[in-house]
Amino acid sequence: MAGTITKKENFLKGVIKDNPVFVMLLGMCPALGVTSSAFNGLGMGIATLFVLLMSNIVVSLIKSQIPSKVRIPAFIIIIASFVTIVEMVLEAFIPFLYEQLGIFIPLIVVNCLILGRAEAFASKNDLLSSIVDALGMGIGFTIALTALGAVREILGSGSIFDFRFVSEDANTFILFILPPGAFIALAYLSVLFNKVSKTN
Amino acid sequence: MDYILILIAAVFVNNIVLSQFLGICPFLGVSNKVSTSIGMSGAVLFVMTFATTVTYLLHEYILAPAGLNYLRTITFILVIAALVQMVEIILKKVSPPLYQALGVFLPLITTNCAVLGVAILALGLENSSLIKAVFFAISNSIGFALALIVFASIRERLELANIPEGMKGVPINLLVAGLLSLAFLGFTALV
Numbered sequence A: 001m002a003g004t005i006t007k008k009e010n011f012l013k014g015v016i017k018d019n020p021v022f023v024m025l026l027g028m029c030p031a032l033g034v035t036s037s038a039f040n041g042l043g044m045g046i047a048t049l050f051v052l053l054m055s056n057i058v059v060s061l062i063k064s065q066i067p068s069k070v071r072i073p074a075f076i077i078i079i080a081s082f083v084t085i086v087e088m089v090l091e092a093f094i095p096f097l098y099e100q101l102g103i104f105i106p107l108i109v110v111n112c113l114i115l116g117r118a119e120a121f122a123s124k125n126d127l128l129s130s131i132v133d134a135l136g137m138g139i140g141f142t143i144a145l146t147a148l149g150a151v152r153e154i155l156g157s158g159s160i161f162d163f164r165f166v167s168e169d170a171n172t173f174i175l176f177i178l179p180p181g182a183f184i185a186l187a188y189l190s191v192l193f194n195k196v197s198k199t200n
Numbered sequence B: 001m002d003y004i005l006i007l008i009a010a011v012f013v014n015n016i017v018l019s020q021f022l023g024i025c026p027f028l029g030v031s032n033k034v035s036t037s038i039g040m041s042g043a044v045l046f047v048m049t050f051a052t053t054v055t056y057l058l059h060e061y062i063l064a065p066a067g068l069n070y071l072r073t074i075t076f077i078l079v080i081a082a083l084v085q086m087v088e089i090i091l092k093k094v095s096p097p098l099y100q101a102l103g104v105f106l107p108l109i110t111t112n113c114a115v116l117g118v119a120i121l122a123l124g125l126e127n128s129s130l131i132k133a134v135f136f137a138i139s140n141s142i143g144f145a146l147a148l149i150v151f152a153s154i155r156e157r158l159e160l161a162n163i164p165e166g167m168k169g170v171p172i173n174l175l176v177a178g179l180l181s182l183a184f185l186g187f188t189a190l191v
Helices: A009-018 A028-033 A038-062 A068-093 A096-106 A106-110 A112-122 A127-157 A179-199 B002-013 B026-027 B034-061 B068-095 B096-109 B115-122 B132-158 B170-183
Strands: none
Touching: A009 A106, A009 A127, A009 A179, A009 B096, A028 A096, A028 A106, A028 A127, A028 A179, A038 A068, A038 A096, A038 A106, A038 A112, A038 A127, A068 A096, A068 A106, A068 B068, A096 A106, A106 A112, A106 B068, A106 B115, A112 A127, A127 A179, A179 B170, B002 B132, B026 B096, B026 B115, B026 B132, B026 B170, B034 B068, B034 B096, B034 B115, B034 B132, B068 B096, B068 B115, B115 B132, B132 B170
């Protein structure tokens, strides 16, 4: 697989063609759960990108050592270790984001996107293409989460990255920062994404 | 009284799927038929209750006294993965009909974030005890079952509906989930 496609195609496939959120519907729980603002979406995206990148690197390096019968538990331990690192780093250095993301940080470990890439890509490909794959998928995920967070924050709080552009007492569309708004915003964003990606 | 509050909060007010966004993958993935969604709900009830019991005891008597809280994520996910395997093997041996009904859903449950999520959330309950944690897990799986089965029934109807081209598939399902979540928002004042 790595031989037939170029690095650029490999990277772009994660960002657009197989976008984890809009096309493959992986990692939906954090995508819906933490995106009440653009900043939270970006934070979650970067945390996931880090875990994805590190676990892809490790899996790709030790793939020949792992017996195939126990590969899934082995992948889960590798992923869980990096999630624990992210958890500790966020708690120590960005406590505000740690509070906001809450339970979704330990839950990165069950994000099907990460296990899916370890199983479907990193365990079959060399180090360099696994890194490119992780970067593409991770950035695609981050873009999707940030976009969803931005749409919800603009409509729901009248701000973007905490910069308010409406007056304090303005009526905003609060529905969008509540749970139903997550589903509805993602529904329309994926219509838009399908439209745009099909015309290209 | 405490227990009634936990039940109502978990099923209606803070529904695990529709307001906490845990377990979205099976919620969108296996909800095209009512019968499969009932099977999935049964498997989740089984695994979630069992997993929360074990993880609660593990946390209370091993991790917390030894000051190993940071190992929580790793141990919990391993325990859940092992439990799912064990449940699968035992069911196959002891109750083949139940295995037939739940079998295909069991492997999917390891990566169901609702199970790990509830196991972690159960540690944060007020004056938590083992019974309370287990009750919390059962309430949440009832909430999961309710959301999943209602959603599946709506999707069965949608098959016959005339949906605009661009909305077909994922978007319309998300929109339905959004409206369902909006309906559940109406329960907010209950607790």
